[in-house]
Amino acid sequence: MTKASPELQVLYDGKHLTFVRRRGWEFVQRKNISGIAILVAVTSEERILFVEQHREAVGGSVIELPAGLAGDEGSETGEEAANRELVEETGYRAATLEVLCEGPPSPGLSDEIVTVYLARGLTREGKGGGVGAEDIRVYEVPFAEAYGWLDARRAEGRLVDPKVYGGLALAQRRIDGALVKSR
Amino acid sequence: MTKASPELQVLYDGKHLTFVRRRGWEFVQRKNISGIAILVAVTSEERILFVEQHREAVGGSVIELPAGLAGDEGSETGEEAANRELVEETGYRAATLEVLCEGPPSPGLSDEIVTVYLARGLTREGKGGGVGAEDIRVYEVPFAEAYGWLDARRAEGRLVDPKVYGGLALAQRRIDGALVKSR
Numbered sequence: 001m002t003k004a005s006p007e008l009q010v011l012y013d014g015k016h017l018t019f020v021r022r023r024g025w026e027f028v029q030r031k032n033i034s035g036i037a038i039l040v041a042v043t044s045e046e047r048i049l050f051v052e053q054h055r056e057a058v059g060g061s062v063i064e065l066p067a068g069l070a071g072d073e074g075s076e077t078g079e080e081a082a083n084r085e086l087v088e089e090t091g092y093r094a095a096t097l098e099v100l101c102e103g104p105p106s107p108g109l110s111d112e113i114v115t116v117y118l119a120r121g122l123t124r125e126g127k128g129g130g131v132g133a134e135d136i137r138v139y140e141v142p143f144a145e146a147y148g149w150l151d152a153r154r155a156e157g158r159l160v161d162p163k164v165y166g167g168l169a170l171a172q173r174r175i176d177g178a179l180v181k182s183r
Numbered sequence: 184m185t186k187a188s189p190e191l192q193v194l195y196d197g198k199h200l201t202f203v204r205r206r207g208w209e210f211v212q213r214k215n216i217s218g219i220a221i222l223v224a225v226t227s228e229e230r231i232l233f234v235e236q237h238r239e240a241v242g243g244s245v246i247e248l249p250a251g252l253a254g255d256e257g258s259e260t261g262e263e264a265a266n267r268e269l270v271e272e273t274g275y276r277a278a279t280l281e282v283l284c285e286g287p288p289s290p291g292l293s294d295e296i297v298t299v300y301l302a303r304g305l306t307r308e309g310k311g312g313g314v315g316a317e318d319i320r321v322y323e324v325p326f327a328e329a330y331g332w333l334d335a336r337r338a339e340g341r342l343v344d345p346k347v348y349g350g351l352a353l354a355q356r357r358i359d360g361a362l363v364k365s366r
Contacts, residue, residue: 012195012202014209017292019195019202025239026197028211028292038345055290056208062290103343106289107238107245109200109211116345147356160286162221162299166345169352173330 029111034071036112037082038163040100040171041066041092041119047140048171049090050164054135063139063153064161066090067114082117090138091128095121100170105163118171143172212294217254219295220265221346223283223354224249224275224302230323231354232273233347237318246322246336247344249273250297265300273321274311278304283353288346301354326355 012019017028030036041049055062068085070078079097087093100116130136141149146168150160195202200211213219224232238245251268253261262280270276283299313319324332329351333343 011197014194014202014204017202017209017211019197019200019211021197022239026200027240028200028202030292055287056205057210057292057294058287058290058296059294062287064290101337101343101345101348103337103345104238104241104245105345106293107241107247107342107344109213109240109293109295110289111240111242112292113241113342114345154284154286159290159296160284161290162284162286162288162297162349163345165284165349165352166347167349169348169355172352 027109027111030069032071033069035078035081036067036069036114037078037085038065038067038114038116038167039082039086039094039097039119040116040167041086041090041094041122042143042171042175043092043122043140045140046143048143048146048168049092050139050141051089052137052139052158053130055159058159060159061137062159062161063150063164065164065167078115079117082115082119086119087125087128088131089128089134089136091124091126092119092122093125094119095123098174100167100174116167116170118174210292210294213252215254216252218261218264219250219252219297220261220268221248221250221297221299221350222265222269222277222280222302223299223350224269224273224277224305225326225354225358226275226305226323228323229326231326231329231351232275233322233324234272235320235322235341236313238342241342243342244320245342245344246333246347248347248350261298262300265298265302269302270308270311271314272311272317272319274307274309275302275305276308277302278306281357283350283357299350299353301357 007022009021051066052063066089070081097117102115128138190205192204234249235246249272253264280300285298311321
C-alpha cells in the first residue's frame, strides 16, 4: 500500500480513512494498518463460519466472512492479527492459517490489499461477537450447503458481500487438493 | 445505496467520490451512478474474459473482471450499462446476461452495491480497450484453466482482484446447473 508519494494530495484527513487524490484519481487510504485479513474458517465438523454485522455505509446488516485489520493494535504479524480477529469475531482460534490469495478488492476506490486465509484446526476460546461497540452475529453453516444457505439469506432480502463466494471457491479448491487438477 | 439521510455529514465533496461520515463511520459514496456491473463473460469457445488496467489507488495494474458504472452516462438499464461497459472494455457484446449475485463488495468503506452477471452469447462488436484515457488489456483464458492462469499471473507479481474468484465460482455453479445440486 502506497502511503505517500510526491503526487499524493490529501483532500480530507479523517479519523479512520484519508481521502486522497493522485493523478486525477480519488480514493481512500485506511489509516494505521499494515494489512487486512479475510478468513475462510472451517470447523472440524466441516462448517464454515459467516458473520453478520451492521454496516453503516450500506445502512443495514451484511453477511460476510470474518475479517479484520492488522497493525492497528500494536506490533503483530499478519497471521497473529488474523487469528486475533477470528477470536474476537467468532470465538474460535485456528491452529493453521494458509494463504489462499492476496489482492486489492476495491482497486477503483481504495489502496487496500487483503489476504484471504483458510483457517483450520479451530478451537473455541471465547464467545465472539466482536469487541467494543461491535455486535457481530456468527453462523456455522455446513460447507457443502454454503451456497444454498447464502441463496436463502439473499432471498430473504439480506445483503451478502460477494467476496464470500471467492473465499468459498478458493477454500474448496485448496481442500480438494486442486493444485494437481486444472480447476 | 443511501444517498442522503439526516445524519449524513459530507466531509469532502470530490469529483467522483463524496467522503462522508454517518454515526461515526467514515465511507465514500460514488457520485451520479445507479449501480455497478461486474461481468463474468464467457465466449462460445468457453473462454473467460479478464481485463488488466492501471489502478492509481494501488499504484500498479490489476487483473479484474470487466466492470463498469451504470447511470453515469444517461438513462439506461443495468443490463444496458453492463453490455455497454463490456463492449467498451472487451469489444464483445453479450446476447444474454444473467444475474449471479448482488451485494456490497466493500461495506466497510463504501455504499456501493455491485451486480455480478454471467454474460454469454458473445459477439465481437469493437476492439475494446476502454474509452478516453482508459488503457485496458483484454485476456481470453480457457475457463477450465482460469485458476491456474491467475496463479501464474500472481506468481509473476501481478495484482489480482480477489472478486475474480467469486465470479468464477458463481459462473461455474450456474453453468453446471448447480441449482439442483447442493454445491
